[in-house]
Amino acid sequence: MSIRRQSSSRALLLVAVVAGALAAGGCSSDHSNTAATGTSAPAATSSAAASTGPVAPAAVTIEVKDMAFSPADVTVKAGDTVTWKFEDKAPHAVQGIGDVALGINSPIIHKGEWSHTFTTAGTYRYLCPLHPDMKGTVTVQ
Ligand SMILES: [Cu+2]
Structure with a gap:
């Protein structure tokens, strides 16, 4: 270091x-x-203190395989992080539907994971832009 x-x-x-x-x-x-x-190196003080709130945020995982999001409908609390785990034969992506879900926009992923933290209560619908029949809903309470 x-x-x-x-x-x-x-x-x-x-x-x-x-x-x-x-x-x-x-x-x-x-x-x-x-x-x-007289050049002094910039002080790179990285204080990455893990700030844990009173309630630990939950992590929800949605599997992306067999041309579907599973489970398609999940309910989380504001502040929770949803992770999509891509393990299908075809690449997929997660794309929010409508203005309320604008921030939900994953790259196209074949194998791997993508996460999104939902900070505001609401109902967020999404689909796979490559296979629009693949749909899901995240309800944030
Ligand atoms: Cu897809």
């Missing part, structure tokens, strides 16, 4: 030196290049 950061800041320093040399190129006098002495 610290080694990696050191080398990246060294690369930054190198860029600064090159940039300084380029900037000084137009000037014909013999200034010594002391531009890059």
Whole structure:
């Protein structure tokens, strides 16, 4: 970790030196290049504290296989995350129907997972844009 950061800041320093040399190129006098002495690396403090609320959000998984979403209808609470697990012979996607479901838009996935966190109560209908007969509903309470 610290080694990696050191080398990246060294690369930054190198860029600064090159940039300084380029900037000084137009000037014909013999200034010594002391531009890059005082560069301090940016403090990359990553405080990824896991903030757990009073109620742990639930995770619901919908299987995407045999040309269907299963279960097709799920009910979750606001703040819950729904994961679609794609494991069919054909690729599929999850696309919300209507304005209320605009944020629901997965890429086309053959094998893999895609998640969406529902923050607002409502009824969200979706389909697979490749196979519009594949439909599902997420009800958020
Ligand atoms: Cu599909």
